[in-house]
Amino acid sequence: MHIKKLVLDNFKSFGRPTEIPFYEDFTTVSGPNGSGKSNIIDSVLFALGLARTRGIRAEKLTDLIYNPGHADADEESSGAREASVEVILDNSDGVLDRAQVVNAAGSENVDDVDEITIKRRVKETDDNYYSYYYLNGRSVNLSDIQDLLAQAGVTPEGYNVVMQGDVTEIINMTPYERRQIIDEIAGVAEFDAKKEDALEE
Ligand code: ATP
Ligand code: MG
Structure with missing residues (x-):
């Protein structure tokens, strides 16, 4: 099981939809200081529910929404007070139990789950904010995502991510x-x- 692709939309410095491909064995991301490399890691932790806001370098969840007023932000944005990150996993080796995915995502066909999409969205309204998780497009709870990922040893307490x-x-x-x-x-x-x-x- 490995990450195949990320899709960031309005997340931190990514003001427009951005696809980031990952290879099976090894992927490096390079770029100048402040260009958004760590924000990419933050996006994975955010989408998979692996970190509290401090772990993703934000005071509050809504700080993760693209803010055109940010010093280095120059991209055009839709202006929506909403951010989302999609993590597309290649599960063709079946490390994540297909039946469990089918069950949680409510899809009909067990063969459909070679590719698994986990998505998280944060939305800000005038006086509140909301956070949503999706598994293959279906709204789920964080615990559904966590139970699934635990099968691959990916847990919030784990050391899957070695931070600076x-x-x-x-x-x-x-x-x-x-x-x-x-x-x-x-x-x-x-x-x-x-x-x-x-x-x-
Ligand atoms: P370094 O090489 O120094 O580690 P980096 O490539 O890891 O740099 P990041 O920390 O990922 O850089 O990106 C930092 C940039 O993200 C800063 O310029 C900051 O202004 C921008 N940024 C953070 N949050 C937001 C936001 N909500 N909206 C717009 N830009 C943001
Ligand atoms: Mg960095």
């Missing part, structure tokens, strides 16, 4: 904290958490 500064942070940790990371990566932490939940009940 993470390595230094790990070096500066206490041995106990470092051990917690190893538990997380080895998949032990998940069972510790489940055990704790069970004991509480």
